Amino acid sequence: IIEIKNLTKIYDTGKIKVNALNGVDFSIGEGELIAIMGPSGSGKSTMMNVLGCLDKPTGGTYFLDDTDVSTMSEDRLADIRNQKIGFVFQTFNLLARTSALKNVELPMVYAKLPAAEREERARKALTAVGLGERMYHMPNELSGGQQQRVAIARALVNDPKIILADEPTGNLDSHSSEEILLIFQQLNREGKTIVIVTHEPDIAQHCKRNVVFKDGVIIADKKVETV
Amino acid sequence: IIEIKNLTKIYDTGKIKVNALNGVDFSIGEGELIAIMGPSGSGKSTMMNVLGCLDKPTGGTYFLDDTDVSTMSEDRLADIRNQKIGFVFQTFNLLARTSALKNVELPMVYAKLPAAEREERARKALTAVGLGERMYHMPNELSGGQQQRVAIARALVNDPKIILADEPTGNLDSHSSEEILLIFQQLNREGKTIVIVTHEPDIAQHCKRNVVFKDGVIIADKKVETV
Numbered sequence: 241i242i243e244i245k246n247l248t249k250i251y252d253t254g255k256i257k258v259n260a261l262n263g264v265d266f267s268i269g270e271g272e273l274i275a276i277m278g279p280s281g282s283g284k285s286t287m288m289n290v291l292g293c294l295d296k297p298t299g300g301t302y303f304l305d306d307t308d309v310s311t312m313s314e315d316r317l318a319d320i321r322n323q324k325i326g327f328v329f330q331t332f333n334l335l336a337r338t339s340a341l342k343n344v345e346l347p348m349v350y351a352k353l354p355a356a357e358r359e360e361r362a363r364k365a366l367t368a369v370g371l372g373e374r375m376y377h378m379p380n381e382l383s384g385g386q387q388q389r390v391a392i393a394r395a396l397v398n399d400p401k402i403i404l405a406d407e408p409t410g411n412l413d414s415h416s417s418e419e420i421l422l423i424f425q426q427l428n429r430e431g432k433t434i435v436i437v438t439h440e441p442d443i444a445q446h447c448k449r450n451v452v453f454k455d456g457v458i459i460a461d462k463k464v465e466t467v
Numbered sequence: 468i469i470e471i472k473n474l475t476k477i478y479d480t481g482k483i484k485v486n487a488l489n490g491v492d493f494s495i496g497e498g499e500l501i502a503i504m505g506p507s508g509s510g511k512s513t514m515m516n517v518l519g520c521l522d523k524p525t526g527g528t529y530f531l532d533d534t535d536v537s538t539m540s541e542d543r544l545a546d547i548r549n550q551k552i553g554f555v556f557q558t559f560n561l562l563a564r565t566s567a568l569k570n571v572e573l574p575m576v577y578a579k580l581p582a583a584e585r586e587e588r589a590r591k592a593l594t595a596v597g598l599g600e601r602m603y604h605m606p607n608e609l610s611g612g613q614q615q616r617v618a619i620a621r622a623l624v625n626d627p628k629i630i631l632a633d634e635p636t637g638n639l640d641s642h643s644s645e646e647i648l649l650i651f652q653q654l655n656r657e658g659k660t661i662v663i664v665t666h667e668p669d670i671a672q673h674c675k676r677n678v679v680f681k682d683g684v685i686i687a688d689k690k691v692e693t694v
């Protein structure tokens with residue numbers, strides 16, 4: 241469902257020029273569970289931002305469900321970001337003056353769900369990530385790992401077909417990490433396509449395919465051998 | 468050099484009340500290298516904020532170099548935060564409109580170091596964490612792991628006696644994590660006292676003492692057996 245060919249992304253601000261992606265070829269089939277790894281600065285988040293239609297590539301092509309993303313209108317892209325793709329940001333990106341509950345409701349506000357249904361689904365999502373007792377806290381009244389879990393809950397709440405999670409367990413202890421991994425595995429069994437950027441070999445081992453980035457290109461792309 | 472007795476911290480905003488620390492006893496000798504672990508939400512960052520004089524406890528005592536911190540003036544606390552303690556925040560807390568270089572210079576501005584020396588020390592610190600080629604980037608022009616390394620460089624640049632690092636490798640791949648660990652071990656050999664909150668057993672194994680938090684109290688406090 242995702243076909244990326246010869247993708248390049250250059251950040252050029254005049255003062256600085258960085259080749260963040262240097263010709264990436266990447267296809268993702270429906271229902272895959274992929275871990276992306278690679279050194280800090282190797283282009284993983286940049287790739288995720290392009291996949292999530294949050295950023296436009298400099299060159300190359302990105303076909304999403306057989307449609308060239310570069311031909312899509314801004315409205316259509318906004319719909320895709322809201323309905324089709326759930327995105328967990330590496331730095332959470334929660335609204336600071338909004339409770340955990342309202343933060344998780346936000347994607348459903350855009351989707352025009354009625355208030356009662358929004359609240360119920362947000363509560364359910366927060367409970368699933370272990371934050372049932374923190375729903376009314378503001379982000380700065382939450383621990384780092386709790387903020388991360390609010391970001392995860394928010395990404396799942398519109399039941400998107402594709403989930404892109406950029407280092408979703410970086411701030412979590414092993415127990416909480418496992419709980420998040422179980423959630424992703426369960427969603428994958430239900431048919432969701434999931435891409436997780438991770439530094440943790442343990443998470444990568446529990447995915448079905450591992451992709452490794454280095455200096456803006458993919459240097460390895462392997463199925464995971466299940467023991 | 469750090470003596471904490473029966474420390475409690477209650478967050479009470481009227482609407483919500485959380486007992487973040489529930490009677491913590493904790494002493495740290497000069498030159499120790501301690502890893503703090505524990506589940507998400509168990510009070511680790513709260514403990515670090517109290518240790519770093521960034522937050523006042525609700526009850527109990529905190530003696531730093533034999534002085535009761537609760538008796539210190541705001542000016543004295545500001546000096547301690549600037550000169551004696553280097554703090555790496557879990558969520559980096561970089562200034563958004565300031566380059567990596569200027570962010571790292573900031574503690575030295577407060578310490579009134581001359582501009583030429585500030586710039587040289589900032590460059591050195593950024594190079595040591597592998598960011599020699601990213602000095603003029605703004606935080607939003609850096610990857611997550613690069614932002615984390617700027618936060619680490621900034622904490623070290625005033626050559627503080629005590630380093631408090633709250634999950635300094637959460638966004639780093641294993642290679643970059645090792646580099647950071649080596650930096651901390653080297654500083655510890657030079658006599659610095661270092662406390663690292665981490666979720667990674669590998670980091671904990673390379674420290675000399677492991678402390679485990681759960682529900683706002685310390686449930687384990689052991690020397691690391693060197694094999």
Ligand SMILES: Nc1ncnc2c1ncn2[C@@H]1O[C@H](COP(=O)(O)OP(=O)(O)OP(=O)(O)O)[C@@H](O)[C@H]1O
Binds near residue numbers: 483509510
């Ligand atoms: N300002 C605040 N107001 C209310 N509750 C708070 C506040 N800050 C933290 N808490 C709560 O206090 C508890 C401890 O938070 P703390 O940040 O110390 O956890 P932590 O161990 O660092 O977790 P993590 O591993 O997720 O970073 C959490 O349950 C959190 O929800």
Ligand SMILES: Nc1ncnc2c1ncn2[C@@H]1O[C@H](COP(=O)(O)OP(=O)(O)OP(=O)(O)O)[C@@H](O)[C@H]1O
Binds near residue numbers: 251278
């Ligand atoms: N807006 C930007 N302007 C300039 N350079 C940028 C920008 N955003 C990212 N970069 C650079 O592009 C490269 C790739 O960044 P990216 O965030 O994709 O890395 P990453 O693999 O996600 O790293 P990490 O594991 O540290 O999160 C980095 O070297 C970074 O400095």
Ligand SMILES: [Mg+2]
Binds near residue numbers: 284285286330406
């Ligand atoms: Mg990244």
Ligand SMILES: [Mg+2]
Binds near residue numbers: 557633
């Ligand atoms: Mg924390």
